[in-house]
Amino acid sequence: MAAPILVIVAHPDLAGASRVHKRWVEELARHADEFEVRDLYALYPGGTLDEVxxxxxxxxxxxxxxxxxxxxxYWYSAPALLRTWTDEVYGFGWAYGGETAAPGEPGRALAGKHFAVAMSAGDIEANYCAEGTVGFTPSEVIVPFRATANYVGATCEPEPFTLFGTENGLTDEELERSAAAYVSWLRGLPRG
Known part of the structure; x- marks a missing residue:
């Protein structure tokens, strides 16, 4: 059996203010054999990562x-701790810097992995296009994730799973549909 999909969750208030991501994580927990969740803000409440x-x-x-x-x-990016996590975890000599090494060797530890992004957006879907107030599609918003994956020899889904309009009175039914759709989307990802 393939390893579960690793889901790195970065929400500063998952247990409190989060409605969407809390529900998504609850749904993932129902399928613990398929998904392993790491809640960065729970693991590193001080916002830093030491060597361990x-x-x-x-x-x-x-x-x-x-x-x-x-x-x-958050401002067309991810919450700050995910950026800190990337800066610390994707170190030279581990994630990159070994261009002649085979995948999995030092400097190429992420080569051959498959990445994807799942995000919620407060704004409505109609604004996530060239003509909208955002001016960019969700695929364009996640370009830094796609570029980083490329740089470390991984691949990244070009389209993120996106739930729009989370600040506009998302109904309980819409939230439940999004949780089911999220699990379905995850199950359809390539396994690296």
Whole structure:
């Protein structure tokens, strides 16, 4: 059996203010044999990662072929701790810097992995296009994730799973549909 999909969750208040991501994580927990969730803000409430934390995160990445980054869109990016996590975990000599090494060797630990992004957006879908107030599609918003994956020798889904309009009175029914759709989308990802 393939390793579960690793879901890296970055929501600063998953247990409190989060409605969408809390529900998504609850749904993933119902399928623990398929998905392993790492809640960065619960693991690193101080917002930093020490050497032990970096080693732990690297080990988790090494064990999984498919990694999903789940977060609410903050100013067309991810919450700060996910950026800190990337800066610390994707170190030279581990994630990159070994261009002549085979996948999995030092400097190429992420080569051959498959990444994807699952995000919630407060704004409505109609604004996520060239003519909309955002001016960019969700695929364009996640270009930094796609570029990073490319740089470390991984692949990244070009389209993120996106739930729009989360600040506009999302109904309980819409939330439940999104949780089911999210699991279905995850199950359709390539396994790296």
């Amino acid at each position: 934390a970096v080693a732990t995160e690297r080990a988790a990445l090494e064990e999984h072929g498919t990694v999903v980054f789940q977060f609410p869109v």
